[in-house]
Amino acid sequence: MKHTYDLIIIGAGLSSLMFLNQYLKKTSGQDILLLEQKNIINSDQTFCAWEGPGLTNISKDFQLKPKKIWNKIVLNNLNDEIKRDIEPYSYVCFDGKETLETLLSTCKEKITVIKNEKVLLLSYEDNVHNVTTENGVHYGMLIVDSRNNIKKHEIKSSLVQQAFVGNEIELTHDRFNSDEITLMSFSQREDEIEFVYILPFSKKRALIETTVFSTSPKLTDIEGRHQKFLKKYEPYKKIRQEKAIIPMAVVSPDEERKILKIGISAGMVRASSGYSMRRIANWSTKLGPHQLDESSVSSFRYYSSKWLNWLDKILLNVIIKYPNKGPFLFMMLFKRAKMPSLIRFLSDKPSAADLINILFCMPKRLMLKGLVKKEND
Ligand SMILES: Cc1cc2nc3c(=O)[nH]c(=O)nc-3n(C[C@H](O)[C@H](O)[C@H](O)COP(=O)(O)OP(=O)(O)OC[C@H]3O[C@@H](n4cnc5c(N)ncnc54)[C@H](O)[C@@H]3O)c2cc1C
Incomplete structure (x- = not known):
């Protein structure tokens, strides 16, 4: 039987x-x-x-033991730098x-x-x-x-993909500020959003990732730019690598x-x-x-929030239509938003007041353009 x-x-x-x-x-x-x-x-x-x-x-x-916890985040674009203390929240890595x-x-x-x-x-x-x-x-x-x-019919928004190549590296000398993570350090690109993400586990050791948001990311090109970026940390030992392409879609x-x-x-x-x-x-x-x-x-069954999906679709439309404006959008959000509201928003737990705060902090004209594209989809 x-x-x-x-x-x-x-x-x-x-x-x-x-x-x-x-x-x-x-x-x-x-x-x-x-x-x-x-x-x-x-x-x-x-x-x-x-x-x-x-x-x-x-x-x-x-019952998971974090590898490292941070309370400070940094974002930068050209000469603009944002440093934010996120306590009582934290960014935890497993x-x-x-x-x-x-x-x-x-x-x-x-x-x-x-x-x-x-x-x-x-x-x-x-x-x-x-x-x-x-x-x-x-x-x-x-x-x-x-x-x-x-499946294709299950995707309810334009398909953007997140592609990244990362290396955990160890240096012979102190270089990283292990108290703060670099969430996004933007590069200037016309047709996609690209940034470097740095998780410093100690002064000598960090995970450094080059990430791209694009409708057609090319992992080998990203890998080339990533290896070039890593040169500034030489000499270093490569501990491990992670790379992937993840769908960013509702x-x-x-x-x-x-x-x-x-x-x-x-x-x-x-x-x-x-x-x-x-x-x-x-x-x-x-x-x-x-x-x-x-x-x-x-x-x-898992159902995501309609409000978050609506906002995410607008953001994705902006990313597709105006990728060169992506750094400006994220910088503005992290500069203006109240950190607890932004973290609860990113963690799928925003209150109505958090959503209003996020909406007010986004560049209006750009978001409206994203909304128009959405209605024409
Ligand atoms: C490198 C990387 C870093 C990420 N970092 C983060 C992060 O920092 N924070 C975050 O929130 N998310 C992160 N993500 C996104 C997300 O958390 C992961 O993709 C997560 O693993 C998704 O879980 P899952 O169970 O859907 O898929 P998976 O973890 O990929 O699990 C699917 C499993 O199914 C198995 N499988 C597939 N097909 C078959 C088959 N035919 N038969 C049997 N087994 C099969 C696979 O081998 C795999 O083990 C990251 C993703 C990647 C790839």
């Missing part, structure tokens, strides 16, 4: 493991299978998020490998985990999902799918019966920033204590 799981979770990345961490604290008794295509569950990423009053405490709620390993350790005794198991096909027969992998077929009543496979996932999409293709990446850890944390910590099954699946 074939074994049928209550839940089959595809992918053991950030969204699946943060979900399982919270879900298994509140429910028990289900037969759960987790399938991961890679032979190890780890990540070369660093996950960063804003923390502070009114926000879910990721470190505490998920090591990717440690994060996924810790999350997995909190749930692996309660579920079945199979690595090196790439899912090739899903089909549905006699009320059961058949999950075909490279090694066979698994059967499940309900699927939780974290694969990054956004996504409305299909409501497929008996399939719960999570992660990137469920719209859990914030369109205007490319961040997802905060969204995943907000969603997974507020799930109720009921079991996930056919009758409850709709209450588990």
Whole structure:
């Protein structure tokens, strides 16, 4: 007789493991299978998020140890520099490998985990999902799918992508101010937004990333400019590298019966920033204590705020239509906005007053142009 799981979770990345961490604290008794295509569950990423009053405490709620916490941020463009103290808020960085390993350790005794198991096909027969992998077929009543496979019709905004190449480097001499992060140090480009992001872990060690927001980013070109930028820190030792292209889009996932999409293709990446850890944390910590099954699946679906989506779509339109104005837009926002309002906005938890503050701080004419483009889409 074939074994049928209550839940089959595809992918053991950030969204699946943060979900399982919270879900298994509140429910028990289900037969759960987790399938991961890679032979190890780890990540070369660093996950960063804003923390502070009114926000879910990721470190505490998920038992994660931050790699480093900062309370000061810097942005610069040409000769203009903004330095802001963000206390009582902070910018927290978690090591990717440690994060996924810790999350997995909190749930692996309660579920079945199979690595090196790439899912090739899903089909549905006699009320059961058949999950075909490279090694066979698994059967499940309900699927939780974290694969990054956004379909075209699910994208509800113009598609901008965030591409970045980053290196964690170690110098022989003190160079970095380890108390403050450089959130955005803009380069002057006509057809895309480009900035360098610096996370100093110590005076000698930092993650330095060259990031581009563009509709057609070219990773090899970015890598070339990134390596050129790094030359100013020579001599240095390369500790590790991370590079990726992440969609920056408002996504409305299909409501497929008996399939719960999570992660990137469920719209859990914030369109205007490319961040997802905060969204995943907000969603997974507020799930109720009921079991996930056919009758409850709709209450588990992730829906992003219409207001945030509306604002993000305008921002994305501005990025597409006037990329050379991007630095001006972000600089103005970080210069004028109240930091708590801006951080709650970036963390999907703005109050009505925060949204009004953000709207007033944005360059009006530019935003109106973004709005006009949106209506013509
Ligand atoms: C380098 C990098 C840095 C980032 N930094 C930040 C940050 O600082 N802050 C932030 O909030 N966000 C950040 N992000 C964005 C976001 O947090 C991550 O992309 C996050 O990993 C998304 O979680 P996920 O579960 O949707 O996808 P993933 O973590 O990619 O998980 C999906 C999993 O599914 C597996 N899989 C895929 N297809 C199959 C298949 N067919 N069969 C079986 N398994 C499969 C994959 O191997 C993977 O393990 C970063 C992203 C990257 C790439």
